[in-house]
Amino acid sequence: MITANVLRNRTAGELTEGERAILEAAVLETRLLPADQVAVRQGEPVNVSILLVHGFMTRRVDAADGRRHLVGGHVPGDFVDLHAYVLKKLDHDVAALTDATVAIVPHARLERIQSECESLTRRLWFLTLQDAAIHRQWIYRLSSLNAYQRIAHFLCEINARLLAIGASDGAVFELPMTQVDLGEVCSLTNVHVNRVLRQLRENELCTVRASRVEIHDLKALVAAGQFDSQYLFLNQQTAARACGLESR
Amino acid sequence: MITANVLRNRTAGELTEGERAILEAAVLETRLLPADQVAVRQGEPVNVSILLVHGFMTRRVDAADGRRHLVGGHVPGDFVDLHAYVLKKLDHDVAALTDATVAIVPHARLERIQSECESLTRRLWFLTLQDAAIHRQWIYRLSSLNAYQRIAHFLCEINARLLAIGASDGAVFELPMTQVDLGEVCSLTNVHVNRVLRQLRENELCTVRASRVEIHDLKALVAAGQFDSQYLFLNQQTAARACGLESR
DNA sequence: CGAATAATTGACCGAAATCAATACGGGTGG
DNA sequence: CCACCCGTATTGATTTCGGTCAATTATTCG
Numbered sequence: 001m002i003t004a005n006v007l008r009n010r011t012a013g014e015l016t017e018g019e020r021a022i023l024e025a026a027v028l029e030t031r032l033l034p035a036d037q038v039a040v041r042q043g044e045p046v047n048v049s050i051l052l053v054h055g056f057m058t059r060r061v062d063a064a065d066g067r068r069h070l071v072g073g074h075v076p077g078d079f080v081d082l083h084a085y086v087l088k089k090l091d092h093d094v095a096a097l098t099d100a101t102v103a104i105v106p107h108a109r110l111e112r113i114q115s116e117c118e119s120l121t122r123r124l125w126f127l128t129l130q131d132a133a134i135h136r137q138w139i140y141r142l143s144s145l146n147a148y149q150r151i152a153h154f155l156c157e158i159n160a161r162l163l164a165i166g167a168s169d170g171a172v173f174e175l176p177m178t179q180v181d182l183g184e185v186c187s188l189t190n191v192h193v194n195r196v197l198r199q200l201r202e203n204e205l206c207t208v209r210a211s212r213v214e215i216h217d218l219k220a221l222v223a224a225g226q227f228d229s230q231y232l233f234l235n236q237q238t239a240a241r242a243c244g245l246e247s248r
Numbered sequence: 249m250i251t252a253n254v255l256r257n258r259t260a261g262e263l264t265e266g267e268r269a270i271l272e273a274a275v276l277e278t279r280l281l282p283a284d285q286v287a288v289r290q291g292e293p294v295n296v297s298i299l300l301v302h303g304f305m306t307r308r309v310d311a312a313d314g315r316r317h318l319v320g321g322h323v324p325g326d327f328v329d330l331h332a333y334v335l336k337k338l339d340h341d342v343a344a345l346t347d348a349t350v351a352i353v354p355h356a357r358l359e360r361i362q363s364e365c366e367s368l369t370r371r372l373w374f375l376t377l378q379d380a381a382i383h384r385q386w387i388y389r390l391s392s393l394n395a396y397q398r399i400a401h402f403l404c405e406i407n408a409r410l411l412a413i414g415a416s417d418g419a420v421f422e423l424p425m426t427q428v429d430l431g432e433v434c435s436l437t438n439v440h441v442n443r444v445l446r447q448l449r450e451n452e453l454c455t456v457r458a459s460r461v462e463i464h465d466l467k468a469l470v471a472a473g474q475f476d477s478q479y480l481f482l483n484q485q486t487a488a489r490a491c492g493l494e495s496r
Numbered sequence: 497c498g499a500a501t502a503a504t505t506g507a508c509c510g511a512a513a514t515c516a517a518t519a520c521g522g523g524t525g526g
Numbered sequence: 527c528c529a530c531c532c533g534t535a536t537t538g539a540t541t542t543c544g545g546t547c548a549a550t551t552a553t554t555c556g
Contacts, residue, residue: 122334135387136309140311142387439545
């Protein structure tokens with residue numbers, strides 16, 4: 001089901017059957033995006049929004065020096081460029097990190113939802129603001145954590161988000177990101193990412209190796225990254241698992 | 249007028265008289281906040297939102313090391329914690345930077361607006377997403393610019409935002425931020441901020457001195473900060489002035 | 497006027513970048 | 527099936543930007 005992961009395990013509660021049906025009906029088509037494909041380009045007018053069904057996507061900005069920086073990452077269930085519904089054009093690129101399946105929702109249908117279903121509208125608004133909360137946390141990560149802490153924090157975040165959609169068991173998950181990609185997220189060179197990952201491994205917090213993350217000591221990783229999942233608005237049980245409190 | 253600066257000079261166009269009236273009517277009261285007062289505390293449930301009428305406010309996160317970091321800044325016309333209307337609690341503190349006048353809007357009244365005025369709702373949603381766009385730019389600033397560029401970029405941003413509400417003439421404006429504050433925005437120490445400001449002065453780009461900014465060469469400052477105002481969704485004329493194209 | 501806050505400057509240090517070289521791994525084509 | 531490549535990972539040597547520490551000089555305001 002296309003909307004299976006939308007708002008799954010969040011504080012706001014699951015979508016009602018009615019809401020889910022309306023959202024599913026708003027989907028024009030699903031499409032496959034090959035890895036690295038840019039789905040929405042900065043500044044271009046858009047009239048459809050993209051719901052990520054399978055795979056990973058990123059929001060990125062190309063700097064003047066040719067270096068690339070990520071300003072956001074998305075997992076299945078994220079309504080990746082719902083922002084564009086309101087803003088009409090984006091201030092950055094949205095690209096597929098891996099091969100991805102996306103559902104296309106025309107803005108005209110979102111307008112209909114907005115006039116016909118207040119509760120679903122609020123939910124969609126919530127989704128966009130959750131992104132904003134994540135943005136703020138990324139600012140925090142860059143401004144107050146050092147390299148080791150940043151990587152730890154990011155791994156905690158991605159683990160928590162994957163946990164919510166059942167793509168992590170709290171200890172092991174697939175993460176198709178190279179050390180260069182991790183560097184683009186945490187604003188570090190790949191060389192330094194490598195050194196930090198070695199430290200994390202040596203300290204027995206986690207092992208990150210080509211597309212697979214194994215967390216050995218989640219509590220310690222959470223402490224190292226000063227991670228507090230509050231900003232993800234996870235339901236209580238998921239939040240507890242995300243910070244290593246109850247394995248359940 | 250309370251809403252005078254809301255969406256002023258943006259791409260979306262000014263509020264209609266009807267929208268403005270509805271928004272004004274939603275205000276419960278206006279209140280004075282003394283400088284440094286925390287208006288909304290992290291994690292606390294909120295049932296009113298704050299529209300900034302006069303003064304400056306900040307969104308900030310206190311790091312574990314006791315250091316404070318800003319994840320956002322607000323100028324008059326910004327609906328500072330409209331996010332809380334949807335999220336119900338915030339992941340950070342909102343505080344007054346200077347003495348500030350704010351208008352209090354109860355969430356119950358926002359709900360009424362949502363069910364009764366689709367166009368105004370879309371505008372409010374837009375406001376929250378504009379904040380998100382600014383967040384992304386702050387991430388960009390921290391991850392791909394060095395100290396000199398960061399300060400230049402921030403000064404361009406604040407100039408542009410103040411220009412939109414008529415609080416800057418494009419060359420001179422009041423900015424009641426100490427060098428420590430600037431450091432909290434750009435993630436630099438006050439010592440280094442001081443050195444960078446000296447450089448900017450020596451290069452004759454701008455003079456920043458206790459609560460007053462004078463831009464001597466806006467084009468050069470824009471270039472130094474690699475500033476592109478697109479993310480602020482300013483109307484054409486304001487955008488041109490913000491990057492020093494037409495002084496008009 | 498005097499105390500507190502903000503700005504300035506210098507000397508030194510350190511985390512992460514840069515530069516450089518090597519190893520690995522998996523897919524392709526001959 | 528193996529040789530070759532190219533992207534990825536690893537490690538070391540060196541540099542640099544910004545931080546830290548410390549001391550001095552404005553400001554501002556009660």
